[in-house]
Amino acid sequence: MPADPATRRPARNTRRRILDTTLALYNALGEPNVSTTLIAAEVGISAGNLHYHFRKKDQLIGALLEQFIVDIEQLMPPDSWRAKDVEESWFLLHIIFETIWKYRFLFRDLSGIMSRDRRAGHRLSGVFNRAVATCRGICLGLAETDQLEATSAEIEALAHNLAVLTLYWLSFDTVRHPRRDEAGESIAQGVYQVLMLVAPFMRPVGRANIEYLATQYLTKQPGR
Amino acid sequence: MPADPATRRPARNTRRRILDTTLALYNALGEPNVSTTLIAAEVGISAGNLHYHFRKKDQLIGALLEQFIVDIEQLMPPDSWRAKDVEESWFLLHIIFETIWKYRFLFRDLSGIMSRDRRAGHRLSGVFNRAVATCRGICLGLAETDQLEATSAEIEALAHNLAVLTLYWLSFDTVRHPRRDEAGESIAQGVYQVLMLVAPFMRPVGRANIEYLATQYLTKQPGR
DNA sequence: GTCTATATAGGGATAGAC
């Protein structure tokens, strides 16, 4: 750590700073509304310098998408994974919600991203499929330990519904309550909705537990 | 109907033709990727003429959004409405799915539309709220006729989940199966998913019926 | 690595003739 006497600022990781502020701007204003000029200004560097680090605007989106995929794949267990209990499952969904929120700008135009960059599109379908697999793992885990009762067709349908809800709840809620900049409430209700989706398939004892958890989440938010 | 001898083409309803091809282009390529120049070319008129009919690009989106809202609000019954039976409900959801598909470009960046035009945003939240209300009407209708059994908290949660699923299923499915240009399969599976969402709350007899309906929908599609 | 200055393109929008 070379200590230039207070002259030069961090500067080492300009790339990181660029990505961080870009992510913030994209989330706040939407990617199409953010120009490279604005990013440069916000980071406090010149447009030319920005271009040195990312030659094309697409590379910014690409890098952030890559970041997202790394983050989310790290969270999602392998396809063979099975949930042990309810708590583990909801904790998992909760942090997935948070990751989605962190990169929410991506979810504003998924098909746009996919059409611009075919490879990216392929990665994204992959993430979606893994989301379904994760939800399936939750259902199967609970079923195999006799906490949940459902036919395999029901489980399959439930897994898909869980995935849709998890991936799109925040978008849905944003439309109903625009200009919200903190996710707390929204995530809490999202988890609640997920719990209520699974509840009807739970056996009595587990169901009581899940409904208890649900009300816990519900009280986190002032009202609907 | 003045019959100019084969010289002038329909021309009367240029406005309609513009809107129709714009909708088609937006759906196919995504609104941000379609320039006014392209629209004019596709319609077979000049850019200047296009501008005569719609002074700003936003007015194109605005007009199509208005069309969508009119269409969808015509479909959605008033808040006091209650479903009579399962068939009526799924028919309703089915045509809502079709309308969403028809205007799917809007759903590619809802928050973008909302941030550009505040008034439009308000209209959209309204539609979403009405979607929830419609779903609520389905659940309450089935509950009041003893076909469905659920607490009011469960119904409330179910209504929201139904709305999310209905509004976002097609987006979800598009990510998993990009470059699909006809909606048949996708809608069929969407309806199936919706049915499976409600099934666990149905009383035995109704449940048999709903599961029968569900398999009907399922066979419409080759495989998952 | 970072800056300043500049090139280039494309899209939205306009003016005025027909």
Next chain:
DNA sequence: GTCTATCCCTATATAGAC
């Protein structure tokens, strides 16, 4: 109502000095 021609602006991207 429709066309042609053109303007203007903004955003991306580049070149070259420090």
